[in-house]
Amino acid sequence: MQKRKICVVVTARPSYSRIKTALTAFKAHPQIELQLVVAASALLERYGTAIHYMEADGFKIDAKVFNVLEGENLTAAAKTTGIGILELSSVFENLQPDVVVTIADRFETMATAIAASYMNIPLAHIQGGEVTGNIDEKVRHSITKLADYHLVASEDARERVIKLGEEPDRVYNTGCPSIDLAREVQKSQGLTFDPYENYGGVGAKPDLSKGYWVVMQHPVTNEYKDSRKHIETTLEAIRQYSGFPVLWFWPNVDAGSDGTSTGIRSYRERFDLGEVHFFKNMQGHDFLNLLNHSKGLIGNSSVGIRECSYLGVPVINIGSRQHRRHRGSNVIDVDYNTQDILQAMQQILSNPKAPSETIYGTGNAGAQIADILAKVELRFHKTIVY
Numbered sequence: 523m524q525k526r527k528i529c530v531v532v533t534a535r536p537s538y539s540r541i542k543t544a545l546t547a548f549k550a551h552p553q554i555e556l557q558l559v560v561a562a563s564a565l566l567e568r569y570g571t572a573i574h575y576m577e578a579d580g581f582k583i584d585a586k587v588f589n590v591l592e593g594e595n596l597t598a599a600a601k602t603t604g605i606g607i608l609e610l611s612s613v614f615e616n617l618q619p620d621v622v623v624t625i626a627d628r629f630e631t632m633a634t635a636i637a638a639s640y641m642n643i644p645l646a647h648i649q650g651g652e653v654t655g656n657i658d659e660k661v662r663h664s665i666t667k668l669a670d671y672h673l674v675a676s677e678d679a680r681e682r683v684i685k686l687g688e689e690p691d692r693v694y695n696t697g698c699p700s701i702d703l704a705r706e707v708q709k710s711q712g713l714t715f716d717p718y719e720n721y722g723g724v725g726a727k728p729d730l731s732k733g734y735w736v737v738m739q740h741p742v743t744n745e746y747k748d749s750r751k752h753i754e755t756t757l758e759a760i761r762q763y764s765g766f767p768v769l770w771f772w773p774n775v776d777a778g779s780d781g782t783s784t785g786i787r788s789y790r791e792r793f794d795l796g797e798v799h800f801f802k803n804m805q806g807h808d809f810l811n812l813l814n815h816s817k818g819l820i821g822n823s824s825v826g827i828r829e830c831s832y833l834g835v836p837v838i839n840i841g842s843r844q845h846r847r848h849r850g851s852n853v854i855d856v857d858y859n860t861q862d863i864l865q866a867m868q869q870i871l872s873n874p875k876a877p878s879e880t881i882y883g884t885g886n887a888g889a890q891i892a893d894i895l896a897k898v899e900l901r902f903h904k905t906i907v908y
Contacts, residue, residue, distance in 0.1 A: 528895055529557040529584075529619035531610065532564050533630035534774060535572040536824075539806030541625050541648065543702035543888030545581060553896040557617050561587035561606060562630040563774070568802070575805050585613045589633070595780070596746065599629045606633025614641055621646055621895055624669070627654075627662035628774075629743075635668040644902045646671040646895055649698065651679030651686075653846040654824075658743070670902055673891050675701075675828070675882045678848045689904065696890040697883015700806065704829045705885030707810040708878075715808055717769065721801050725790075728767035728797035735867070736813055738771040739821035741782045742843045749781035752841060752858050756820065757789045759863035760798060765871075766817055767797035771804070818870045820863065827853065832885075834878040836870040838863060852876035 528548055532538050548556040560583050564572040573583065589605040591598045610633055614622065622638035624631045626649040638645045647669035653659055666672065666686055674680045675698035683693045718727050728734070739756055741749035760768050773782045786800070804812065810829055813819060818836035819826045822844060826837035831850030839855050840863065854869065856862040 523553065525553055525555040526621065526896055526900075527555045527557055527617070527619045528621045528623060529559060529614070529617055530623040530625075531559045531561060531631075531634040532572070532576070532625065533560075533562040533606075533634070534564050534628050535803050536774070537625040537628065537631075538564065538572045538576060539703065539809070540698065540700050541623070542579070542806055543699045544623075544648070544891045545576075545888075547888040547892035548895075549581070551892045551896055554892060556581075557584045557619055558582065559585045559587060559610070559613055559617075561610070561633075562590050562602065566590060568772075572803065584617060587613060589630075596743070599743070603629055603633045606630055607637050610634055610637040611641065614638060614643060619643060620900060621671075623648065623895070624665060625649065627652075627658040627665070629658075629661055631665060632661050635665045639668045639902075642902050644671065644900045645669045646673060648673045648891070649675050649679075651681075651683040651693075652676070652848070653682070654844055670904070671895070671898060673887075673894065675887075676848055678881075692898075694890070694894055696894070697880075697885070697887040698828055699887040699891065700810075700825075700829050701832050701880075701883040702885050702888050703807055704810050704814075704832045707807060707814050708833060710811055710814065713815055714811055717801070717804070717808075717812060718799070720808070721804050723799055723801040725770075725795070725799040726767070726797050727799060730767060730769075732766070733817050734767040734769055735818060735820055736769050736771070736816045737820045738773075738823040738825065739782070739840060740773045740823065740843065741779050742822070742841060745842070746781065749779070750785040753782045753785040754789060755858045755860050756840060756863060757786065757793075757795070759820075759860045759867075761789075761793055761795055762860065763864060763867060764796075765867075767799070768795075769812065769816075770798055770800045772800065772802045817874065818867075820867070828882045831876075831879045831881050832883075834876045836874065836876050838866040838870070848881055850876070850879040850881055852879070 587609045624634040650666040672693040680695040820838045
């Protein structure tokens with residue numbers, strides 16, 4: 523029996539964590555030939571070069587697409603997407619996949635969806651149907667309408683995709699593959715690696731044995747002009763805080779990320795931040811291990827809503843980036859306000875552990891996704907159901 527060629531396009535460092543266990547399952551499945559394409563910021567050194575982690579994990583890269591336009595603004599994002607369509611069309615022409623898989627909601631994923639759709643290649647979308655209230659939601663729902671198969675992460679998302687007019691028998695609630703990693707990490711009794719030795723970074727190297735906070739804050743694309751002001755609010759909270767060390771992660775390549783990065787660099791030059799260490803990136807398993815043993819996560823990353831709900835890690839979610847996304851009791855929502863952030867930190871320290879919740883799955887998504895895509899009847903046309 524001829525193997526089904528499944529082409530997965532990874533465009534950013536978070537996307538690798540979101541798809542890693544599915545990639546492993548694709549690679550091991552007797553009916554699947556995995557084709558892996560790495561594109562956009564997943565190839566860039568300043569964002570941690572996620573491709574190195576993929577290669578270290580034993581994945582063969584079938585194609586690389588360098589399509590990120592410098593600028594980190596709305597125009598650059600639009601042009602990066604356009605270049606991605608051009609380049610990925612050639613990649614798909616060469617690889618001749620049976621199915622293309624695109625992940626989540628970043629602007630680069632739109633290029634994957636458009637190229638595959640216009641080439642009549644069945645498209646599978648992972649993590650559709652969620653809401654956040656910013657440009658990512660527009661991208662996510664647009665990809666839902668372009669996609670032929672929907673591997674969603676929650677029942678709430680499944681119902682929304684069906685309400686968008688998609689055929690119910692093509693919408694599968696598999697849970698999120700990143701929860702598979704969280705399930706493995708949950709068993710660890712402590713940090714299983716040395717963050718400084720393994721990942722370098724800059725800043726102080728405080729003792730982490732008594733506890734620490736993790737910060738990951740990205741710009742909000744429809745508020746990108748305020749990104750520097752937003753990050754300085756969080757920096758000021760950390761500067762005023764006297765307690766546990768802080769491990770801070772660099773932002774994604776989004777419109778406004780230049781303002782976020784400049785804000786961090788400028789603030790470090792003007793003020794002593796004390797026991798704060800900055801990292802570019804970290805392997806998904808290690809990052810979740812780090813989160814699992816932290817006091818909590820501060821910022822606006824979806825990892826706080828998704829993986830941290832499963833791990834029971836407290837989260838201070840700042841601003842509108844995760845607006846309306848289904849969340850667990852581990853999340854405290856605050857605005858861009860230094861005192862609100864500090865108050866939330868004290869609230870968490872007074873009640874340090876949240877319950878584990880399975881909103882986004884129970885930890886077996888990768889194998890489910892592989893089995894579905896290996897066996898489902900392939901179609902790239904839709905029956906109108908609305």
